[in-house]
Every structure is written in structure tokens, then in C-alpha cells.
Amino acid sequence: MAAGKSGGAGKGKRTGPASARAGGREVKAKSPEKPVGQDLLLRCALIPPQMRLQGNLAATQAEFEAILALAQPIGAAGARVLGGGSGKTFKPEAMTNLWFVRAVQEFARAAGAVHDEAHATHAEFAKTALLPMCKGIVQEFISEQGIGGVRMDDGGMLAETDKAGTLPPLRLNALWYGALEGTGAAFRAISWAAGKGTGGGGAPGGRDAVGDHFERLAGRFRRAFAKAYWCDKHDRICPPASGGNAARHGGEAARADAATGSPDHGGVPDAEQVLLTMLPASPLPVTKQKQIRHQIQAKAMGSLGVIIEHPVLGLVESPLHLAWMAQGAMATAESTAERDQALALARKLTALWQQAKTTGVHAFYQHGQPVGEVDPLTTAEVLATLHQAGQGNRIIESSGR
16 A cells, blocks of 8 residues: 555544645546544544654643543443444544543653652542553453454454545554553553462463463464564555555565565565554564664655655655654664764754744645645654654754754
8 A cells, every 4th residue: 555545543544635746747636535533533643743852741641531431331341432423323443542542652652751749649540540451441452342343363363344535544453453562561660569379360470461462462463463464575564455455575585576576575665664663662672673763764755755656646745754763763872873873864854844833834745845635644744753853942943943
């Protein structure tokens, strides 16, 4: 699936205005109805970058409390999940719940980073109100029913039950792996801190049964994901073979390339794979994460973002994926040279600083000009990336802006 088929936080990208320019020609773009629960999805996705920018855990907790009030029970276990509508019209939404779990993990990490009374209050809220809901969400994805037409397959990865499929599989599974590993680790840590043995969810020796189960599933995911997606020939993620039923990797990738006449699996690298280098939990080792960034920098780097193949607009640049790429590079830098390279990626975003602070950053750019709509998530991630890289102003000053 081409990376350009998704933008912002969730499903297929809405291209915004009724028309846009692509390659010098006028392109009429459809404006489908907003998916059920899309506003809630965006609220969840915005929590991490806004929290990093504002540093206000009290405001973040208030937002979580408002979101929790919208959760509704589903399934035999009555797991509380997020979606759109209410009562009989309620429709659980897979991506919304995955972004929620990601936001919870960021909040819990920030709350536990400082040992004072205020942070302890936020950490307790995460432990007693947020993490149990995350556990229920993960368990519901594992169940036969799944959430919003998405459930875990035999390999531990998420797949849509509808063969047509509308969700970006790499984004779906990058967030899912983070949910599995992060939630499992959180419950194991809680169990150890409480000195639990058997009973009450604790396994013998202070281990947590739920946490251990999630970790085993994460191990299954890692094996299946590497087999389906990692391409040794190109040192990055490459799309599975037609229909998603077989993986193109190693010798099989070479044979597929020879048969199709496509030496690079059909186009630019899928920009969605930068999520695997940015999220705290990744199914890939750091060495492979660095290989991904190297390949994207070599083959898909524009002046304002990572180049993607948009299904309507053609080749466009995505600042959101560049922001995520820079965040991942900063998080895994192990030397001065790597830190400098990470900051160089972030500095490419300084051209969008004024837009981010005023009108907002667009989802896509083409020939240096915006196309489509202003995207709130892209705007927040650009600002958060510049803030993380040097409090924003210092980077701007060093670039002469």
C-alpha cells in the first residue's frame, strides 16, 4: 500500500479542497464524509505532541478524563473502547483506540519521570484509570470480535476482517505493536512494584500474567512482521507480494522484481515505516531502524518532507513523516555524528515554523507549495519536533530565520 493513502492520524487521507494542483494540472479530489469517530481519533493522536510542547500534565489528564467519558463497553467482557456515535449507533474505531493507547503510554512515561506529589497524582491516574482501559482494548483486539472490523491474526499482527481494507497496514501494526509491548511492560512494572506473587493478576515471582501474555504475543508479532515486511535486498520495509498473502523479501523479492520489471518494489519507500523508528516500542532492532532512515533519506527526501506517492496528487512531500523521522533519529542517536544528523533532519522543518505558529501546516506540499488542507496533527508534530530538537527558537536562529 502506498504511503500516500494515509495522512494525518487515521484512515484514507482526505485531500481537502475540491481541487488541487498536481504536477501542473488541476486535480479534482473527492471530499468523502468524515469517518465515524474521526474527531476523537485526532484528539487522541494530538495528545503526545501537545503534551511535549506544553509540558502541562494537568491539562493532559483533563483531556483524558473527557475522552474516558466517551468510552462505551463492548464484547462479552464489557471492555470500554472508543468510537463514534452512542448507544445502538455506537461504532468502535480501531485506529482511535490504538492512538489512545499510544497517548496513555506517553502520559504514563512523563508522569513517572519526576518524583514529586503532582507527578505521583498523574501516575496514579494512569495506573488506575487509563492502563486498565488499555488492557481491555488490547484484549478486545485479540478476541474473535476485534474492534471496528480489525482483529489479531495468527501471526500476532492486526488485520481487517473486510477483504477490501481501508486502513494503512503499516501504521495499524506499528501502533498495535506499541500497544502490545508497552501495555504488557506497564502491567509487569506495576506487578513488581506492588510485590505481587500469585493471585490478583500476578504470576509467581512477582510477574504479571496479563503482561507476560502480551509480551509473548509481541514476540510472535516480531517474527511474523519481519517475515512479511523486512526486505534484506533494500534494507527497509517493502510491501508484501500481491494480495498480502506472501512476503517479498530476500530471494523472493529478487524473483518478484525480475518478473515485474520493478527493481525497487514499485516506487519510493513507504513513508509509513518511519513510525517503526519513532514509536518507543518497535518490532525492529535499532540497527534496522537506522537502515530505514538511511534508505528514505537517500530515495525519498524532499525539501519540506518525506516524498510519498499520493493516490490522487501524485508525488508529494509529507512534513508529518519528516517530523516522525527526526524524532526517531533523535531518540536512537548514539554518537555526536548521529545527533547532528538528527538535528539536521529537524532543521528542514524550520521553513514551516511560521506557518505552524499561525495558519497551520498543510498535510502535503508539492514544488514548495501546499496542497490539500491544513492538518492539525502535522502542525503539532512539526512544532513538537522543533521544540524537542532545541526549543524551536534556537534552531530558527541558527538557520538565519
